[in-house]
Amino acid sequence: MTFRPRPLAGTALLTAASLGLAACGSDSGSGSGSTAAGGGELTVYNAQHESLTQEWVDAFTKSTGIKVTVRDGSDTELSNQIMQEGAASPADVFLTENSPAMTQVENAGLFADVDKATLAQVPEQFRPSTGKWTGIAARSTVLVYDKRKLQENQLPASMLDLAKPEWKGRWAASPSGADFQAIISALLELKGEAATNEWLTAMKTNAKVYKGNSTAMKAVNSGEVDTALIYHYYYYGDQAKTGENSGNVGTHYFKNQDPGAFVSVSGGGVLKSSKHAADAQKLLAFITGKSGQEVLEKGTSFEYAVASDVPSNPALVPLEDLQAPTVDPAKLNSATVTDLMTQAGLL
Numbered sequence: 001m002t003f004r005p006r007p008l009a010g011t012a013l014l015t016a017a018s019l020g021l022a023a024c025g026s027d028s029g030s031g032s033g034s035t036a037a038g039g040g041e042l043t044v045y046n047a048q049h050e051s052l053t054q055e056w057v058d059a060f061t062k063s064t065g066i067k068v069t070v071r072d073g074s075d076t077e078l079s080n081q082i083m084q085e086g087a088a089s090p091a092d093v094f095l096t097e098n099s100p101a102m103t104q105v106e107n108a109g110l111f112a113d114v115d116k117a118t119l120a121q122v123p124e125q126f127r128p129s130t131g132k133w134t135g136i137a138a139r140s141t142v143l144v145y146d147k148r149k150l151q152e153n154q155l156p157a158s159m160l161d162l163a164k165p166e167w168k169g170r171w172a173a174s175p176s177g178a179d180f181q182a183i184i185s186a187l188l189e190l191k192g193e194a195a196t197n198e199w200l201t202a203m204k205t206n207a208k209v210y211k212g213n214s215t216a217m218k219a220v221n222s223g224e225v226d227t228a229l230i231y232h233y234y235y236y237g238d239q240a241k242t243g244e245n246s247g248n249v250g251t252h253y254f255k256n257q258d259p260g261a262f263v264s265v266s267g268g269g270v271l272k273s274s275k276h277a278a279d280a281q282k283l284l285a286f287i288t289g290k291s292g293q294e295v296l297e298k299g300t301s302f303e304y305a306v307a308s309d310v311p312s313n314p315a316l317v318p319l320e321d322l323q324a325p326t327v328d329p330a331k332l333n334s335a336t337v338t339d340l341m342t343q344a345g346l347l
Helices: 011-024 050-064 075-088 099-107 159-163 178-191 193-206 213-222 232-240 277-288 290-298 334-343
Strands: 042-046 068-072 093-095 134-146 171-173 207-209 227-231 249-252 263-270
Touching: 042 050, 042 075, 042 277, 050 068, 050 277, 050 290, 075 093, 075 099, 093 277, 099 178, 099 263, 099 334, 134 213, 134 232, 134 277, 159 193, 171 213, 178 193, 178 227, 178 263, 178 334, 193 207, 193 334, 213 227, 213 232, 213 249, 227 232, 232 249, 263 277, 277 290
Parallel strands: 042 068, 042 093, 171 207, 171 227
Antiparallel strands: 093 263, 134 227, 134 249, 134 263
């Protein structure tokens, strides 16, 4: 299972290839044509895990006969790409790991409305209030810890406690990643700018910085650091394989509507620029439908199913037991978070 998306070869290369697709794959100027009528393919800009999205599109193509081209990149990379391309973007669908990238594209006015029937498949807490995109999966914040050094009753009751002096040098994170920045976006929405700035300033002193959540968890497992703030699926994915990077690791869920109990919604949306809008809507409906969500239930991504009443992978702590805070994904602000983290010296 691949946990980090493959970077694009380069912006110029992507743009050139994308414009070529736009020229040869157009069904109609209205953007409402179908692949069956026009003979084109859907183009998905994908910031989700490559293996998960490939399972989705393979199942979709098998079910509908509609072909899909997937272009992989990171949340921020692809949202910026869509912003640069604007109305000329060849993307039909944008899929992300975290919500802030979706909000960036939404705020630029580049998403079409999601079909109401698709929105109806997803509970309100797993989609933005605006209806301009929808949740397709979710992941939970978790504090992983070295079981050889710590017991549950020795762990912080709140994520905010990691700012206290007693946690100096004892926790790790990957602040440059979209995962961590989504967590901070939730902190900003829940507690405000002053509290977020204070916590980030303390983080600069207290936290050990690693590149990537897997690396941070591996550091806990090896005894380099006591704890790390990451997403849950890194632990479950490693456990499902050899467990070599998580054998000494326990998972601590903050619960109690704490900012550290934040559940991040992975998003999917249809671009206004789509020349195959009807088929793009079908793909989003498929991913949020029973068959698409069963890919999460039965697969090895270990992300949470969020739609069509499909249960999540049974290995996971049930979503309802996480006691996550209520956060409207449409209000997560990546620009302000980046500014605050830069001011704190974390970026």
